[in-house]
Amino acid sequence: MTPLSPGLPGLQYVDHVAFTVPDLDDATRLFTVLLGAEVLYESTRGPDAAVMPEHFGVPADAHLKLRMLRLPPNLNVELFQWWSEDRSPVFPRASDAGGHHLCFVVNDVDDVVAAIGDLPGIDVLGARKEVAGDSPAVAGNRWVYARTSWGLILEFVDRSRVADPPHLVGPADWHAHTPSITMEASS
Known part of the structure; x- marks a missing residue:
């Protein structure tokens, strides 16, 4: 596979985009009902004073619930709902x-x-x-x-x-991923 950027070793492709939402269930409904997404998994993290500030750049009291969605044909979307004492409720x-x-x-x-x-x-x-x-x-x-x-x-x-039109990434650029299968001859 050709890397996207010659300056970053091993870069292969974009995996997902993520959005922080005020209500995970409402946002999930929008993506599944209106846009046809499929829920792949969900997870929770925090609060953890040793992890959250260092690895997420958020206050020690922050905790989250996330859902990863598959939005066919070409995008994964991660939705986060965060809780923290100083969380801003205003979306930019x-x-x-x-x-x-x-x-x-x-x-x-x-x-x-x-x-x-x-x-x-x-x-x-x-x-x-x-x-x-x-x-x-x-x-x-x-x-x-x-x-x-x-x-x-x-x-x-x-x-x-x-x-x-300019050559924007689109269906002509998508390639079906076919796993390599190695068959060993039986003795």
Whole structure:
């Protein structure tokens, strides 16, 4: 396998993204019901004064519960719910340091807007947008942001109208992993 970065020995691929959420059950429902994720496992850690500050960079009283989800066809998502005396309940906005979003390619962004428009816990931000000539490499992209009740921004993008899109990672780059099987001849 070719490494992603020649500067980091042994780097193979991205394994997962992670989000801290205020309610693990609600976030899990969103990812499983709306987005089709599968729960793989869950775990707990802490509080542990010897581990949490050093290995997680959080206060000694911090403890967490996590769930690892498989979001087909190409992403694992880890959801964390943390407890700590000084935990901030505010999710960063897109304009804040640490702000972020999770983007999904869809067949038709208008269909997605119609499907999620009345769902509780998700607000579509504005109307569907289309990238114009000011960004010629992606002119024709149609997209919308939606925000969950806790602040995670989801983006849904339809790239089908882009004339000559840049080579972003996508299905053409995925390779089925086939384990090597060594058969030994019996004597």
